[in-house]
Amino acid sequence: MAQIIADLHCRVHNHKHIKLNAxxxxxxxxxLAVVGPSGGGKTTLLRMVAGLSHPNAGHIQFGDTPWFDDKAGIALSPQQRHIGFMPQHFGLFPHLTALENVVAGLDHLPKAERIARAKSWLERVNLQGLPDRLPAH
Known part of the structure; x- marks a missing residue:
């Protein structure tokens, strides 16, 4: 699968459950780093970008492709977006190392490419020295 390079544009508003304007x-x-206090909506925002939940209003666009647009009635599924995110704590496999957790999320790639790609991602987020570390440590 060829990698598509494009800009991500996001303008979302949520007023139910967690109030969020981004x-x-x-x-x-x-x-891009998403930072803020606990309960501030960081995970909610990432879930919206990934298509796991939908904002009350707004749009999310990748390149020329709208992923979500409340006015046009567009809401692509996570599978159609080909994106994911690794939560800070929840969703990690506690018995797997950092490298193994990233590899687990790369099942869309051929097996022969997964470890190299996972190492590349660990390097991109400055975790290259911790591939054998378990989430609890």
Whole structure:
């Protein structure tokens, strides 16, 4: 599968459950950090970008492809977006190392490519020295 390079544009508003207003653009190749206090909506925002939940209003667009648009009635599934995220704690396999946890999320790649790609991702988030570390440590 060829890698598609594109900008991500996100403007979402949520007023139920967790109140959230976010408006940002992440340029292709740029690293974006989502930071804030506990309960501030970081995971909710990432779930919306991944398509695991939907905001009350707004749009999320990757390149020329709208992933979510409340006015146009567009809400692509997570499978159609080909994106995922690794939560800080929840969702990690406690018995797997950092490298093994990342490899577990790469089942869409041929087996021969997974370890190299996982190491690359660990390096991109400055965890290259911790591939054998368990989540609890």
């Amino acid at each position: 408006d940002f653009c992440c340029k292709a190749g740029q690293v």
